[in-house]
Each structure stands twice: as C-alpha cells, then as structure tokens.
Amino acid sequence: MERTTCCVVGGGPAGMVLGLLLARAGVKVTVLEKHGDFLRDFRGDTVHPSTLALLDELGLAARFARLPQRRVTTVQLPLGPDRSLVTVADIGALRDTYNYIAMVPQRDLLNLLADEARREPFFSVRMSTEATSFLVERGRVTGVRYRTSDGRTGELRATLTVACDGRGSLARSLPELGLRRFTCPMDAWWFRLPRREGDPRGLVGGVGDRFLTAMIDRGDYWQCAALIPKGTDSRRRAAGLERFMADFTAAVPWLEDREHALRSWDEVKLLDVRLDRLRRWHRPGLLCIGDAAHAMSPVFGIGINLAVEDAVAAARYLVQPLRGGAVGLQDVRAVQRRRWPTTALTQALQRIAHARVIEPVLAGRPPFGDPRRAQRMSELLTTSRWLNRVPAYFLAYGAVRERPPTASVR
Ligand SMILES: Cc1cc2nc3c(=O)[nH]c(=O)nc-3n(C[C@H](O)[C@H](O)[C@H](O)COP(=O)(O)OP(=O)(O)OC[C@H]3O[C@@H](n4cnc5c(N)ncnc54)[C@H](O)[C@@H]3O)c2cc1C
Numbered sequence: 001m002e003r004t005t006c007c008v009v010g011g012g013p014a015g016m017v018l019g020l021l022l023a024r025a026g027v028k029v030t031v032l033e034k035h036g037d038f039l040r041d042f043r044g045d046t047v048h049p050s051t052l053a054l055l056d057e058l059g060l061a062a063r064f065a066r067l068p069q070r071r072v073t074t075v076q077l078p079l080g081p082d083r084s085l086v087t088v089a090d091i092g093a094l095r096d097t098y099n100y101i102a103m104v105p106q107r108d109l110l111n112l113l114a115d116e117a118r119r120e121p122f123f124s125v126r127m128s129t130e131a132t133s134f135l136v137e138r139g140r141v142t143g144v145r146y147r148t149s150d151g152r153t154g155e156l157r158a159t160l161t162v163a164c165d166g167r168g169s170l171a172r173s174l175p176e177l178g179l180r181r182f183t184c185p186m187d188a189w190w191f192r193l194p195r196r197e198g199d200p201r202g203l204v205g206g207v208g209d210r211f212l213t214a215m216i217d218r219g220d221y222w223q224c225a226a227l228i229p230k231g232t233d234s235r236r237r238a239a240g241l242e243r244f245m246a247d248f249t250a251a252v253p254w255l256e257d258r259e260h261a262l263r264s265w266d267e268v269k270l271l272d273v274r275l276d277r278l279r280r281w282h283r284p285g286l287l288c289i290g291d292a293a294h295a296m297s298p299v300f301g302i303g304i305n306l307a308v309e310d311a312v313a314a315a316r317y318l319v320q321p322l323r324g325g326a327v328g329l330q331d332v333r334a335v336q337r338r339r340w341p342t343t344a345l346t347q348a349l350q351r352i353a354h355a356r357v358i359e360p361v362l363a364g365r366p367p368f369g370d371p372r373r374a375q376r377m378s379e380l381l382t383t384s385r386w387l388n389r390v391p392a393y394f395l396a397y398g399a400v401r402e403r404p405p406t407a408s409v410r
Contacts, residue, residue: 004030005322007143007158009131011038013106014290014307015164016113020058021315023123025407027322030156032146034130038107038114044298045106045216045223048305049091049098049396054312056097059410060116067108070219071100072202075395086378089391096396103216106304131170134161134286141285160327162287162314167274169292177288178279182351185359186227188271188298193222193258200254208251210364215252225298229362233270241265273297275347282332289314289335294343299350299358305398306346312402313338319405342399
C-alpha cells in the first residue's frame with residue numbers, strides 16, 4: 001500500500017505552491033498531476049504583487065526575475081470621451097517593492113516551483129497521474145485511486161487529501177459539498193495579434209459591438225481575449241472571421257492595420273467561462289482550494305492569485321496538524337473560514353462587473369446603463385488619488401494578504 005501524509009490532487013498554481021510550502025515545513029507530500037507537463041493551451045499568465053512577494057519570502061525572487069517576462073503597471077479601459085483609454089488601476093503608484101504585474105508563461109512559474117520543491121526530501125510529484133476517485137473509510141476520505149497515462153492503476157493513502165484540481169475537480173462530485181453556480185453572461189475567445197512599436201503598453205481593454213476585449217502586452221504580440229455572449233460561439237463563427245476582425249479593429253482602432261492577421265478560426269480558441277463556489281470546502285480527510293473550491297471569472301485576472309493565497313493559508317493552518325499525524329475537521333474548516341470572505345467578495349465584484357458592464361455591452365447597451373455614468377466613473381477614477389489606489393491595491397493583493405508558515409520561508 002502506498003502512503004503519504006498529504007496527497008495534493010492537481011499541479012496548478014494552488015497545488016504546486018501548497019506542495020512546496022508543506023514539503024519545506026517537513027510534511028511528506030505527494031502531488032498528482034494528470035498531464036505530462038505544465039504546458040496548456042490556455043493558462044492565465046498574470047503573477048500579481050502578492051505572489052511576487054511570496055516568491056521573495058521563499059527565496060525564489062532572483063530565479064523568478066530571470067524568467068522571460070513583461071511588467072505591467074497599469075490597467076486601462078476605454079471609458080473616456082470617444083472611448084479613449086482611462087487608467088483604472090495604477091499599480092505602479094503603490095509604494096511597494098512589487099508594484100507591477102509580471103506576465104510570465106504559467107508553465108515557467110510552475111516549473112520553477114516544481115524544480116524547487118523537488119529539492120525537498122519530503123516532496124514528490126507524479127506527472128501523468130490522474131486521481132480517478134476518493135478512497136473513503138467510515139465517512140473519512142483516506143486518499144485517492146489513480147491511473148497513470150500508461151494505464152497503471154493504484155491507491156495512494158494519505159492523512160489529508162487536498163483537491164487542487166481546478167473547476168472540474170473530482171470533489172465536485174461529492175453532493176455534500178454543495179455547488180453554488182452564478183450565471184455568467186459570457187464565454188471568451190483567445191487569440192494572438194502582432195504587437196508593434198507605438199502600441200499602448202500593459203493591459204488594455206476595448207469595447208466593441210456586442211463584445212468586449214482585454215489584451216495582454218506580451219512584448220512582440222498581444223494576447224487577446226474577446227468576450228462574447230455565452231452560447232453564441234458557433235453562430236458568431238458562422239458569420240465569418242472577416243466580419244469579427246472588422247468589428248474587433250473597429251473597437252480597437254489602433255489595431256486597424258492587423259485586421260487580416262488571423263488566417264482561420266483555428267487560431268481562435270473558445271474558453272468556457274464559469275463562476276461558482278462550493279458551500280463546503282471540506283469533509284473529514286478532504287479540503288478543496290483554488291478553482292476546485294471556487295471557479296473564478298477572468299474579470300480582474302486574479303484567479304491565480306486567489307488560488308495561490310488559498311494554498312498559503314492552507315499551509316499555515318495545516319502544517320502543525322499534518323506534522324502531528326492527525327487533521328481534524330476544525331483544521332480544514334479554519335482554512336475555509338479564513339479564505340471564504342475574500343472569495344465571496346471577489347466573486348461579488350466579478351458579478352457586479354458581469355451585470356453592470358459585460359452583460360449590457362454584450363447586449364449592445366452602454367456600460368452602467370448610461371454613457372454619462374461611465375464617463376462620471378472614469379472622471380472619479382482619474383481625479384481622486386485615493387479612489388485610483390483602491391482598484392490597484394485590490395488587483396495587487398486581493399482583500400487580505402496571506403503569510404506562509406515560518407518553517408517554509410528561506
Ligand atoms: C477565460 C479565462 C481567463 C482567465 N485569465 C486569468 C488571468 O489572466 N489571470 C488569473 O490570475 N486568472 C485567470 N483566470 C482564472 C485562473 O485560470 C484560475 O483561477 C487558476 O488557474 C486556478 O488555479 P488552480 O491551481 O486552482 O487550478 P488550475 O489552474 O485549473 O489547475 C488544476 C490542475 O489540476 C490538474 N488536474 C485536474 N484534474 C486532475 C485529476 N483528476 N488528477 C490529477 N490532476 C488533475 C490539471 O491538469 C491542472 O494542472 C482565467 C480564467 C478563465 C476561464
């Protein structure tokens with residue numbers, strides 16, 4: 001029988017950070033990741049100041065700085081007169097060491113965390129290994145059954161199993177955890193356009209005819225997301241790529257010269273956007289964190305941050321009981337109690353953005369129901385020094401800052 005102390009299901013941002021922190025603190029941890037590497041079609045690439053500060057505390061700042069990256073200090077939206085860009089969050093104005101968002105391919109960040117964790121004698125990661133079901137004994141989760149990509153199966157027993165396996169988590173099949181879904185008005189198209197000298201920098205948004213766009217400056221190209229009304233992917237594709245690109249460049253006029261840059265719809269990937277959370281993130285022997293506990297909308301681009309902060313809080317609350325060999329319900333409950341308010345607040349703000357900005361725009365109406373209101377909001381954001389700092393701070397650190405367990409700090 002195979003045994004570990006903490007079995008982490010899923011090697012995304014939440015799983016890799018939790019694995020590293022626990023292993024450094026002397027807890028035997030095994031991460032199961034169903035893919036053979038960390039490369040995916042889509043993964044958010046934003047590393048926010050809270051995660052940068054964490055990497056610093058873990059002694060990884062210098063190695064992280066060597067990864068290829070772009071630094072983004074502002075978030076701009078077209079809320080000004082004639083849709084001119086207005087800076088809605090100036091992270092660069094925060095008086096902190098890490099006053100920028102680092103745009104780093106997520107696989108590089110995950111590889112860095114995995115390499116660092118592999119140095120720890122208590123850590124192991126099994127790639128190409130998918131957890132297929134939970135082992136349950138007398139009502140307590142005691143580990144998982146797994147299957148490897150070459151068809152081998154097995155059982156891994158653990159004092160605690162932590163589900164970090166994203167929004168399709170195995171744990172979501174457990175009815176007692178209760179999934180609460182929120183309506184989401186949009187799906188996202190994801191594609192690249194070349195970037196030229198003289199283009200704006202940073203994160204840039206645009207509003208078009210029944211779609212919204214957010215573009216990430218990645219040096220020589222723009223990673224573009226276009227939000228479209230949910231369920232309209234095939235209808236919109238049938239209307240033709242040329243029509244979409246004409247609409248897109250009309251919304252972002254400085255991209256006009258790249259109207260014919262996409263050759264086929266194959267270059268445009270559909271991402272299903274969801275917003276939900278579990279009512280209970282735990283049961284005896286099991287804890288869910290990150291997207292497994294709460295799938296985040298791409299609005300504000302802070303899902304990775306929340307997942308990482310969940311992992312940091314979980315490590316802090318669980319190191320002692322895991323070292324002692326017994327994790328009670330009160331220990332896993334404490335993690336949910338700590339992280340629930342931030343999650344609920346962030347999702348509430350995302351729902352407001354869905355209802356006030358995204359839904360009206362996707363239905364062809366002005367954001368906030370009235371263009372003058374959007375104008376007043378943008379004036380407030382640009383003229384009030386303090387109001388401008390609130391979104392910047394929230395994007396940078398979320399609602400609460402989490403500190404790693406002292407034993408994990410280097
Ligand atoms: C369109 C869109 C755009 C987004 N953009 C951003 C952005 O720019 N910035 C941002 O911060 N957030 C963004 N997000 C949100 C962000 O992607 C998630 O919140 C974040 O990835 C959650 O991290 P996680 O570790 O909890 O889960 P995930 O990143 O989903 O990782 C889960 C891991 O578990 C593995 N896994 C799954 N099932 C199993 C299994 N049974 N056994 C073993 N392994 C398994 C998966 O392969 C994966 O590696 C976006 C979301 C969407 C939908």
